[in-house]
Amino acid sequence: xVQVVESGGxxxxxxxxxxxxxxxxxxxxxxxEMNWVRQAPGKGLEWVAYxxxxxxSIHYADAVKGRFTISxxxxxxxxxxxxSSLRGEDTAVYYCASHYDGSGVWFExxxxxTLVTVAS
Amino acid sequence: xxxxxxxxxxxxxxxGERATLSCRASQSVSSNLAWYQQKPGQAPRLLxxxxxxxxxxxxxxxxxxxxxxxxTLTISSLQSEDFAVYYCQHYNNWPVTFGQGTRLEIx
Numbered sequence: 001x002v003q004v005v006e007s008g009g010x011x012x013x014x015x016x017x018x019x020x021x022x023x024x025x026x027x028x029x030x031x032x033e034m035n036w037v038r039q040a041p042g043k044g045l046e047w048v049a050y051x052x053x054x055x056x057s058i059h060y061a062d063a064v065k066g067r068f069t070i071s072x073x074x075x076x077x078x079x080x081x082x083x084s085s086l087r088g089e090d091t092a093v094y095y096c097a098s099h100y101d102g103s104g105v106w107f108e109x110x111x112x113x114t115l116v117t118v119a120s
Numbered sequence: 121x122x123x124x125x126x127x128x129x130x131x132x133x134x135x136g137e138r139a140t141l142s143c144r145a146s147q148s149v150s151s152n153l154a155w156y157q158q159k160p161g162q163a164p165r166l167l168x169x170x171x172x173x174x175x176x177x178x179x180x181x182x183x184x185x186x187x188x189x190x191x192t193l194t195i196s197s198l199q200s201e202d203f204a205v206y207y208c209q210h211y212n213n214w215p216v217t218f219g220q221g222t223r224l225e226i227x
Contacts, residue, residue, distance in 0.1 A: 045156075045164065045207055045218040059214045062121075095163055104170070105211035106154035110163035 002026035002109050006096050009114030016086050020114060022079040022096030027109065029077040030054075031101050036070060036081050038092035039113070048094070049081065053101040064090075086118045122146050122210055126219035132227040135198050141222045143191040143208035152212040155184055155193045158221075159204045167206075168193065198224075 008020040020036070036048040049070040050059040058070055069082040079096055093115050097107035123146040133139045143153070151171040156164035166175040168184035171191060181196040195202055203226050208219040 044220045045158075045209070047209075047216045047218070050214075061215050104152055104154075105216050106166060106169040106209065107156070107164070108166055108175070110165075112163055 004096050004098070004109050004111035006094060006111040006114040009094065009116045011117045011119065012086055013120050014087060014118055016118070017082070017084040018086065018116060020081040020083065020094055020116070022081075022111060024077045024079070024096075024098070024109075027098075030074040032098040032109075033101050033105070034070075034072060034079045035097045035099075035105075035107065036068075036079075037095045037097045037107065037110075038090075038116075039095070040089075040092045043092075046092075050105070051079070083116070086116075088118050090116060091118045092116060121215055122149060122212065122217055124208055124210055124217050124219035126206075126208055126222045128222060129220070130223045130225060132225050133198055134227045135200060137198055137227075139195040139198055139202075139224055141193040141195075141206055141224070143186075143193070143219050145189045145191075145210055148188045149210040149212035151187045152210055153184075153186070153191050154209045154211065155182075156207045156209065157202075157204045158207065164207065195224075200226075 003025045005023045035050045051070045067085045071080045093113040095113045096111040098109045125144045127142045153171045155168040158164040172184045183194045205221045
């Protein structure tokens with residue numbers, strides 16, 4: 001059974017930092033490209049960051065470029081998002097979403113999300 | 121950045137009826153389009169990729185069509201569990217972007 005579980009969310013002050021984690025099981029993690037997608041309260045979906053299966057290729061949304069860093073550890077079947085210089089507009093549920101290496105960038109497996117709240 | 125525009129914002133349909141949801145891209149995305157369903161408090165679920173290919177386990181009442189800039193998601197006979205928010209997403213280039221969603225509600 002495929003399982004994707006995010007963790008690390010919480011309340012953080014503006015300007016602060018937070019590290020999200022995503023633990024995957026039930027599929028060959030090293031064969032999947034991984035992403036973070038977020039959803040502000042009551043709003044739509046916004047892609048945030050992408051990392052290739054090997055970690056050699058990375059892309060970011062302009063809204064987070066220079067502030068967020070995506071990484072992965074294939075030995076631990078884990079994905080990470082280091083977030084710094086956080087702003088109120090970063091408040092959202094953050095989802096870990098995956099797609100098979102070599103397929104298009106559609107999101108096949110999703111976690112249940114972890115809520116990040118940026119407020120003083 | 122390619123802007124995805126979904127219409128209508130809200131669609132009211134009776135159970136058993138057909139629902140047609142539209143998605144328009146600001147420039148051609150070929151057939152690089154996916155559709156998702158999201159219910160309250162849940163993660164999105166992939167329905168369609170490649171504009172018209174159903175994902176694993178998706179019932180045949182869901183169908184996708186279109187290419188270029190105009191796309192449609194059709195639900196042929198609405199079941200109670202189909203009332204949700206639907207998003208389209210292009211993956212033609214970076215950044216991938218989503219439409220703002222269509223809320224499908226019971227009439």
